[in-house]
Amino acid sequence: MRGFLTLFYKELLRFWKVGFQTVAAPILTAILYLLIFSHVLEGRVQVYPGVSYGAFLIPGLAMMSILQNAFANSSSSIAQSKITGNIVFILLPPLSHFEFYLAYVLASCVRALAVGTGVVLATSLLFVSLPLEQPVWIVVFAVLGAAMLGTLGMVAGIWAEKFDQIAAFQNFIIIPLTFLSGVFYSIRPLPEFWQNVSKLNPFFYMIDGFRFGFFGISDVSPYLSLAIVGSALLALSCAALLMITRGYKLRA
Amino acid sequence: MLPAIEIHNLSKAYGAVQALPTIDLDIPQGEFFALLGPNGAGKTTLISLIAGLSKADAGYVRVMGHDVIRDYRQSRRALGVVPQELVFDPFFSVIETLRLQSGYYGLRRNQQWIDEILHNLDLTSKADANMRALSGGMKRRVLVAQALVHKPPVIILDEPTAGVDVDLRQGLWEFIHKLNSDGHTIVLTTHYLEEAETLCTRIGMLKQGRMVALDSTDNLLKRFSGLKMRVRMVGGAPPESLRPLLAAPATTDEWVLALRDYAHAEQVLAELRKSEREIAGMELTQPDLEEVFVSIMRGE
Numbered sequence A: 001m002r003g004f005l006t007l008f009y010k011e012l013l014r015f016w017k018v019g020f021q022t023v024a025a026p027i028l029t030a031i032l033y034l035l036i037f038s039h040v041l042e043g044r045v046q047v048y049p050g051v052s053y054g055a056f057l058i059p060g061l062a063m064m065s066i067l068q069n070a071f072a073n074s075s076s077s078i079a080q081s082k083i084t085g086n087i088v089f090i091l092l093p094p095l096s097h098f099e100f101y102l103a104y105v106l107a108s109c110v111r112a113l114a115v116g117t118g119v120v121l122a123t124s125l126l127f128v129s130l131p132l133e134q135p136v137w138i139v140v141f142a143v144l145g146a147a148m149l150g151t152l153g154m155v156a157g158i159w160a161e162k163f164d165q166i167a168a169f170q171n172f173i174i175i176p177l178t179f180l181s182g183v184f185y186s187i188r189p190l191p192e193f194w195q196n197v198s199k200l201n202p203f204f205y206m207i208d209g210f211r212f213g214f215f216g217i218s219d220v221s222p223y224l225s226l227a228i229v230g231s232a233l234l235a236l237s238c239a240a241l242l243m244i245t246r247g248y249k250l251r252a
Numbered sequence B: 001m002l003p004a005i006e007i008h009n010l011s012k013a014y015g016a017v018q019a020l021p022t023i024d025l026d027i028p029q030g031e032f033f034a035l036l037g038p039n040g041a042g043k044t045t046l047i048s049l050i051a052g053l054s055k056a057d058a059g060y061v062r063v064m065g066h067d068v069i070r071d072y073r074q075s076r077r078a079l080g081v082v083p084q085e086l087v088f089d090p091f092f093s094v095i096e097t098l099r100l101q102s103g104y105y106g107l108r109r110n111q112q113w114i115d116e117i118l119h120n121l122d123l124t125s126k127a128d129a130n131m132r133a134l135s136g137g138m139k140r141r142v143l144v145a146q147a148l149v150h151k152p153p154v155i156i157l158d159e160p161t162a163g164v165d166v167d168l169r170q171g172l173w174e175f176i177h178k179l180n181s182d183g184h185t186i187v188l189t190t191h192y193l194e195e196a197e198t199l200c201t202r203i204g205m206l207k208q209g210r211m212v213a214l215d216s217t218d219n220l221l222k223r224f225s226g227l228k229m230r231v232r233m234v235g236g237a238p239p240e241s242l243r244p245l246l247a248a249p250a251t252t253d254e255w256v257l258a259l260r261d262y263a264h265a266e267q268v269l270a271e272l273r274k275s276e277r278e279i280a281g282m283e284l285t286q287p288d289l290e291e292v293f294v295s296i297m298r299g300e
């Protein structure tokens, strides 16, 4: 337990010591997105009845920040430790496989949720106030989304041998899946084919469920989203734990 | 008594490279063991397998009786490893590095022992320095300190004195020697053969992944390079009776004779006196690990 807490604490310190880049900067980026998109599209687009486009956008942007930062935290930490070699400090002690997994994923969640909270607070203070119809769903999807991407970041970090590979993972998998998940739009007006394609994207359910927590309106039932996001998290966690247990690329 | 390290039928290949074809080795508790061999012999590979940093293709390793795969938590708790590469985490200071390492082993309130290690490794004044700001020798000492935070009964050091200046090397060896006297089992690899010769009680020599010599330091020295006598005579070849002792072809005026022991030297001197030639110079040379190493590695 103590070993796990220490690794968790170390991972928190790692991003907190450079908190300006790891927490403040992504919040600022989200504010800029909101500023530009809501300015351009405000009044022209109304996605949900009675919800301004700016308000509609905030949960999407917050979720996008949560996902990207959760992924960035665990993937960069593991890849960096592997490439510089200081991962031996963690491989030598008697940490269990599960402690190893949990410490990285929880630290990713903390950073992601700090950023997500920051985005929601800053944007709703600066621009539009948001309803909080069903706050439990907000928390559930924020945590599940952060954990899922934190886990995916672990998988990527363990697999990658170079920083380029992490960047490729981010640019070719995470960003497209995020942008096509309905951060900026609802899938309802889309042609049926594209609606169905969107429904193959697990990120869609995270954002849709998260948004339901704010507005009480969503494209699919939050229970369906919960089931899908929960299963995806479980599957990824099993993959990550299998990699750790086998020592894949960590204990070659 | 349970061996500190038990290695059975261990083998490891990296792709087509057979880094370790098969190794069997027991290291008893309390031993000061040197693992020697040229670069690429497989020393680091063997250490990685003992530490569970890589996985064997076959065979097993136990540390203090614990299988390094099946009972990895117990075996890792019993082991401290100083890696060969000069690795560090640039995010942290020396003291933070040690506190974190201590925490990974589940220890709290370990400050007293950490202070003692810092003191013994002459790092106290650097405790708050960031790792990035340290010289190579200092970083190496922090690595040693990290390996000791959990007071492991078995300590492995992979080339701990590479790139470390003479003063520091002396201090480091004193500390490690003290740990050995306190009952810790020590295994080290080094390129400085004099260090291995003076410190270690037993030596294993690896060549292309094979243990080509494994014996007490004394036995190795005796077996491979006995006492030698270097004699210079005024003119002439050695007496016939001494020819079988020639360690190297004689030059006109200098011969190197291999002796069994000091008593043998008396007999040789008597023979020389009988030949009634004048001795211009004479020197006895001690056996030396360097010689043993070179002759074993040549495959003699």
Ligand SMILES: Nc1ncnc2c1ncn2[C@@H]1O[C@H](COP(=O)(O)OP(=O)(O)O)[C@@H](O)[C@H]1O
Pocket (backbone or CB within 6 Å): B014, B017, B018, B019, B037, B038, B039, B040, B041, B042, B043, B044, B045, B046
């Ligand atoms: N990660 C690795 N991948 C491929 N080959 C390796 C790896 N590590 C070591 N080797 C090879 O295994 C052999 C033994 O290396 P090593 O254990 O580092 O030797 P030593 O520590 O005695 O210098 C060498 O031929 C080396 O090239």
Ligand SMILES: [Mg+2]
Pocket (backbone or CB within 6 Å): B043, B044, B045, B084, B158
């Ligand atoms: Mg080596």
